[in-house]
Amino acid sequence: MKWMRAWAILAAVALLTLALPFVQAAADTGRVTRAYVDAGWGQIHFYKSEPVAKTDAPPLILFHENPASGIQYTNLMQRLGKTRLVIAPDTPGYGSSDGPKQPVSMEEYARALMQALRAAGIEPGTKFDVFGFHTGSLLAATFAALYPNDVRRMIVSGVPLRTEEDRAQRLAALKRAETALDLPQWFAQIWDRIVVKGPGDLDAERRVQLAIETLKPMQRRWMAYDAVYRVDIAALFARVRQPSLVMLIYDGLQEKTKGVAQYLSDGRIVDLPKVNRIPFDRAPDEVSAAMLKFLDEPLAAR
Amino acid sequence: MIFRPAVFLLAAALLSIGDDATALDQASVKRGYAEGPYGFVHYYEAKPETAGASVPLILFHENPTSGRGYSEILSYLGTKRRAIAIDMPGYGRSDPPPGPVSYEEYAVAIMTALRNAGIGSEQKIDVLGHHGGALLATEFAVRFPTQVRRVILSGIPYRLAETKTIEPSNRNEKPEDSEAWFDALWARAFSAKPDSVSADDIASIVVETMLPMQRRWYASATAPAYDLPANLRRIRQPVLVLLMHESLYENSKRALTEMPTARALEAPEARSFGYIDAAAPLAKTIAAFLDSPTP
Numbered sequence: 001m002k003w004m005r006a007w008a009i010l011a012a013v014a015l016l017t018l019a020l021p022f023v024q025a026a027a028d029t030g031r032v033t034r035a036y037v038d039a040g041w042g043q044i045h046f047y048k049s050e051p052v053a054k055t056d057a058p059p060l061i062l063f064h065e066n067p068a069s070g071i072q073y074t075n076l077m078q079r080l081g082k083t084r085l086v087i088a089p090d091t092p093g094y095g096s097s098d099g100p101k102q103p104v105s106m107e108e109y110a111r112a113l114m115q116a117l118r119a120a121g122i123e124p125g126t127k128f129d130v131f132g133f134h135t136g137s138l139l140a141a142t143f144a145a146l147y148p149n150d151v152r153r154m155i156v157s158g159v160p161l162r163t164e165e166d167r168a169q170r171l172a173a174l175k176r177a178e179t180a181l182d183l184p185q186w187f188a189q190i191w192d193r194i195v196v197k198g199p200g201d202l203d204a205e206r207r208v209q210l211a212i213e214t215l216k217p218m219q220r221r222w223m224a225y226d227a228v229y230r231v232d233i234a235a236l237f238a239r240v241r242q243p244s245l246v247m248l249i250y251d252g253l254q255e256k257t258k259g260v261a262q263y264l265s266d267g268r269i270v271d272l273p274k275v276n277r278i279p280f281d282r283a284p285d286e287v288s289a290a291m292l293k294f295l296d297e298p299l300a301a302r
Numbered sequence: 303m304i305f306r307p308a309v310f311l312l313a314a315a316l317l318s319i320g321d322d323a324t325a326l327d328q329a330s331v332k333r334g335y336a337e338g339p340y341g342f343v344h345y346y347e348a349k350p351e352t353a354g355a356s357v358p359l360i361l362f363h364e365n366p367t368s369g370r371g372y373s374e375i376l377s378y379l380g381t382k383r384r385a386i387a388i389d390m391p392g393y394g395r396s397d398p399p400p401g402p403v404s405y406e407e408y409a410v411a412i413m414t415a416l417r418n419a420g421i422g423s424e425q426k427i428d429v430l431g432h433h434g435g436a437l438l439a440t441e442f443a444v445r446f447p448t449q450v451r452r453v454i455l456s457g458i459p460y461r462l463a464e465t466k467t468i469e470p471s472n473r474n475e476k477p478e479d480s481e482a483w484f485d486a487l488w489a490r491a492f493s494a495k496p497d498s499v500s501a502d503d504i505a506s507i508v509v510e511t512m513l514p515m516q517r518r519w520y521a522s523a524t525a526p527a528y529d530l531p532a533n534l535r536r537i538r539q540p541v542l543v544l545l546m547h548e549s550l551y552e553n554s555k556r557a558l559t560e561m562p563t564a565r566a567l568e569a570p571e572a573r574s575f576g577y578i579d580a581a582a583p584l585a586k587t588i589a590a591f592l593d594s595p596t597p
Contacts, residue, residue: 034342034395036333043332096333096395180505184488191481208477208515215509218502 030078037119040112042098046070046089046120049081057084058152059128060295061117061143063136064088065158066228067214067221069095072133076280079288089116091139091224094217103226110142114150127152129295133280134158134253135224138231145239153299154240155291157247157279161233161256171229178219186221190214194278202281210278237263244268245294247287250276270294329380331373333395336419341397343415344389346373348380356383357451358421359428359592360442362435363387364457365525366518368394368510375577378585383592386419388412390438392517394510402520405528409441423449428592430454432577433550434521437528443537452592453537456544456569456576460530460557473523475516483518487511498579534560541565542591544584546572565591 036043047070060080062073070088080086092112093099100108122128129152132140137156144154162170175182194211195204214221237260244267248254261267270290275283329348336343346369359379361372369387379385391411392398399411421427428451431439436455443450472479491504511518534557541564545554558566567587572580 034335036335038332045333180501183505183508184485187481187484195478195481205477205515208480212480212509212512212515215512218505218509 030081032074032077032081035120036096037116039116039119040092040098041100044089044092044098044112044116044119045096046087046116047074047077048085048087048120049077050085051082055084057296059085059087059122059126060291061128061130061140062086062088063113063130063132063139063143064091064094065134065136066091066224067094067217068210069097069213069216071095071213072210072278073280075284076288079284080291083292087117087120087122089113091135093220093223095213096216099217099220099223103223106138106142106227106231107146109224109227110139110146113139114143114147124150126150129153129155131155131291132157133249134160135228137257138228138233138236141233141236141240142231144242144244145236148241151242153243153245153295155245155247155294156260157249157257158251158253159233159246159257159260160228160253161259164232167229171226174222174225174229176222176226178222180219183215183218187211187215199277199282202278206281207278210281233260234263238265241265243299245270245291247290248272249279249287250274251279268294327381328377331376331380334419335395336415338391338397338411338415338418340391340399340411342395343391343397343412343419344395345369345415345419346376346387347385348376349384350381353384354382357426357428357592358384358386359430359588360416360421361385361387362429362431362438363390363393364433364435365390365521366393366511366514367507368513370394370510371507371575372577374581375585375588378582379588382589386416386421388415390434390521392520393514395513398514398517398520402523404524405437405441405521406445408521409438409445412438413442413446425449426451428452428454430588431456433457433459434525437525437530440530440533440537441528443539443541444533447538450539453539453541454544454588454591455541455557456546456554456572457548457550458530458534458543458554458557459525459550460534460553460560462550462553463526472519475519477516480512480515484508484512494574496573496575496579499575503575503578530557531560537561540591540596542567542588544569544572544587546576548572548574548576 030049032047032049034047036045064070064072069090073088077086090097092109130140130143137159140154140156144151190211195207198207244264246257246261246267246269248257248271250273261269272286275286279287331346331348333346363369363371368389372387376385376387389396427449429439429442436458439453439455443453487508491508495504541561543554543558543564543566545551545566546569558564572584
């Protein structure tokens with residue numbers, strides 16, 4: 001939140017001096033705003049960053065991991081938003097987005113999010129790029145397969161490629177009966193993982209913020225996992241025809257992630273061996289540079 | 303403008319019609335953001351499908367929670383008027399000021415955001431505030447006397463320091479203190495939970511209260527500096543004081559001594575979580591006051 005505070009101060013100073021041109025120049029350096037649109041099961045909340053100057057670069061949509069929210073991308077967006085419109089929606093039921101009352105499929109999540117993108121101003125005929133991390137990688141691939149004429153390029157990282165048996169076991173073990181009363185136990189776990197044992201080079205305020213963000217879905221935080229475990233990832237990735245980048249981030253899922261490249265018809269791998277946990281806050285420069293290199297380069301037809 | 307210089311104590315007459323109230327229509331509650339001087343101000347809003355002539359009502363929450371606690375009552379109030387419950391800057395999902403600011407500054411910041419949410423300077427508004435929110439409602443009435451039409455106050459923290467030891471706000475709190483805060487808050491909220499309020503609602507209040515993190519003391523630190531008695535005396539608009547049977551019942555009653563023309567209503571059904579579990583009857587009482595002809 002430090003950058004937000006810095007922004008508030010900067011904006012206040014600028015307004016006081018009525019230096020309007022200064023405000024606009026400042027807005028170009030990647031301010032991240034937030035908004036709601038009517039979509040899905042009520043409202044969908046999203047983070048947005050865009051350059052002031054008109055750009056030809058296709059918009060980029062970022063799908064988050066669960067049970068986090070689009071907030072995990074705010075630092076990354078300050079960089080990416082300098083050259084293109086970037087939107088990071090909160091998956092329905094997570095962050096500040098309304099969610100379904102019963103589990104839905106990954107395709108249903110994708111359709112709701114497409115509805116949100118339309119409401120947020122991404123018009124039919126506009127090609128856009130997608131990026132997804134962990135659960136978000138399945139959303140990105142579902143988007144690419146479902147909307148082949150809208151999605152131009154795809155980047156995925158932390159893809160939870162699992163055997164059918166593993167998925168079935170996880171689906172059976174999913175704690176569906178959770179109630180609000182289970183929240184303290186959850187908070188203790190997430191606190192231990194992100195705040196106590198979290199990387200020390202990430203400031204405490206951000207770690208705490210990320211931990212608290214996972215409380216928002218409350219007792220329904222398990223719901224998107226139901227969709228995740230039902231996805232046949234090999235089959236899904238085989239349906240993706242767009243130029244794709246598989247990004248290896250060393251947070252434990254890098255080997256599984258590497259495995260999905262074989263199913264892609266136009267896939268390539270980028271290896272980021274120095275990037276590991278909470279990558280979008282701890283290595284936003286490396287991650288955004290790798291993303292932009294792929295998104296902005298001309299690709300030979302295969 | 304002039305109300306009978308007596309305090310009405312219509313015990314429960316209006317408030318106990320709970321069964322009847324369940325038949326009330328409910329509007330959908332949506333969330334939105336408006337820009338203010340400290341960044342975004344987040345709000346909850348309900349409104350009728352067709353814009354009516356009713357004056358919009360702005361609701362201010364207690365600290366350190368958020369406007370979410372008003373969701374239920376907004377759904378009732380929103381059938382006839384635009385009803386907006388804001389998250390105070392630094393609370394709920396609103397961006398924080400750079401440091402603790404006075405209630406006067408909070409009021410100015412929120413008014414700026416309301417302008418950006420489409421409440422023009424010519425638009426009359428009504429205000430409602432509970433606990434710390436009562437300070438904001440009071441400040442709105444005094445600072446914007448031509449724009450604010452009517453005022454509703456409940457749980458008025460009147461001369462709070464005389465009746466209760468105010469915990470020193472912890473200015474040195476760190477983000478990492480949030481875990482201890484969660485545990486304490488959870489225990490306190492659930493020990494006060496009446497059967498009529500669901501565990502989901504209580505948990506949701508706890509989650510909302512976690513969002514300000516180490517800045518949760520800002521508003522409570524500046525509240526004592528706000529001259530509530532003097533400002534209550536300055537209110538010229540019609541005032542309704544809802545005497546809810548919760549921790550600040552006596553303080554609210556004593557506050558009436560500063561507002562001889564205020565109307566007061568006993569609201570015994572509305573206890574600590576009154577805006578949640580007594581939302582329907584409270585909405586009826588509030589609407590009756592707001593819609594009553596100017597005497």
